[in-house]
Amino acid sequence: MAPSKADKYSVILPTYNERKNLPVVTWLLNKNFTQHNLSWELIIVDDASPDGTQEVAKQLIGVYGGDKIVLKPRAGKLGLGTAYVHGLQYVTGNFVIIMDADFSHHPKFIAEFVALQKAHDYDIVTGTRYAGDGGVYGWDLKRKLVSRGANLFATVMLQPGVSDLTGSFRLYKKPVLDKVIATTESKGYTFQMEMMVRARALGYTVGEVPISFVDRLYGESKLGGDEIVEYAKGVLGLWVKV
Amino acid sequence: MTRATQHISLLFILSSVYLATFLGLIPLPKKVQSEIIPVLPFWAIVSFGAYLLFSLGWGVLTFKDTEKAFDELVLEIDEAKRDLRAKGVDVD
Numbered sequence: 001m002a003p004s005k006a007d008k009y010s011v012i013l014p015t016y017n018e019r020k021n022l023p024v025v026t027w028l029l030n031k032n033f034t035q036h037n038l039s040w041e042l043i044i045v046d047d048a049s050p051d052g053t054q055e056v057a058k059q060l061i062g063v064y065g066g067d068k069i070v071l072k073p074r075a076g077k078l079g080l081g082t083a084y085v086h087g088l089q090y091v092t093g094n095f096v097i098i099m100d101a102d103f104s105h106h107p108k109f110i111a112e113f114v115a116l117q118k119a120h121d122y123d124i125v126t127g128t129r130y131a132g133d134g135g136v137y138g139w140d141l142k143r144k145l146v147s148r149g150a151n152l153f154a155t156v157m158l159q160p161g162v163s164d165l166t167g168s169f170r171l172y173k174k175p176v177l178d179k180v181i182a183t184t185e186s187k188g189y190t191f192q193m194e195m196m197v198r199a200r201a202l203g204y205t206v207g208e209v210p211i212s213f214v215d216r217l218y219g220e221s222k223l224g225g226d227e228i229v230e231y232a233k234g235v236l237g238l239w240v241k242v
Numbered sequence: 243m244t245r246a247t248q249h250i251s252l253l254f255i256l257s258s259v260y261l262a263t264f265l266g267l268i269p270l271p272k273k274v275q276s277e278i279i280p281v282l283p284f285w286a287i288v289s290f291g292a293y294l295l296f297s298l299g300w301g302v303l304t305f306k307d308t309e310k311a312f313d314e315l316v317l318e319i320d321e322a323k324r325d326l327r328a329k330g331v332d333v334d
Contacts (some may be wrong), residue, residue: 019332020333020334023322023323023326023331023332023333024322024323024326026318027322027325028318028322029320029325052332055332056331056332059330059331059332060331061328062330063329063331099299103286103315103319106315128262130301130305132273133306134306135305135306135307135308135311136305136306136307137307137308137309137311137312138312139305139307144302144305145298145302148298148301148302148305149298151301152294152297152298152301155311156294156314157245158245175332184300191310212306212308212310212311213308214308214311214312214315239244239245239249240244240245241244241245242245
């Protein structure tokens, strides 16, 4: 069952200082959506970036059209969760895709997300770095160990039924995202975890597509002790909350 | 019911059952009662620990490196930048 003419895919992209990446990500989105004949739009939620992200966004509107690129800026750095809530108000599609703007999430996988969603009518499709052909580029042994350890910890504590809990490359049916985001409380990347755990708790069906995650194209991937502690606190918080 | 409640409830139930066997309240073959029951909790903890360690090791060992994806991406970014520049978008 292929996507119907009525299906439209809205990508919400929260940005902060993404002047360099935004045009290329948009180009990749356009290439992949057009290639697969999918109706799409990109909603850019920029948190008052000082580097000129919004100027570039306006140029992109000129190239791709105001029906495809929508710029909805905010007054300051207000956080990821609220960025999605803000973006959702302007979504005209029936499906919403969330992803990162730094090339770690390649738009070429969106077609696979769409196909899987259609095949099983999943409420959510998430990319996974840990199953099937999924993988990462740019991680050394230590980083892989931390990542696997963190995921194992979260899986044991929360039993979420997905192989990659901290991943943030996902396709949602719009009503599902509306509902899940309304119940989510955390900040940072615990937020992504909480959305998935809450979605599962609400009984939504989730499919997985292996993705290749190219981390930190321009530099070192850092994961400090502070972040690890914050992550552990996040998982334990969800353990008692959800 | 939260995950915490589920886990703690399960732990409580298993502990109660174990306590019953430990105190001899459930009739069991003599060999089981004297040799297996006393060490069961330690065995369970060690087995779980071993399982976790194995999962972690296996996960790290089989972690895929997507070098090809990186190479393709670099080429695609170049192509994108050329096209965008031609269309009047600021790219470095």
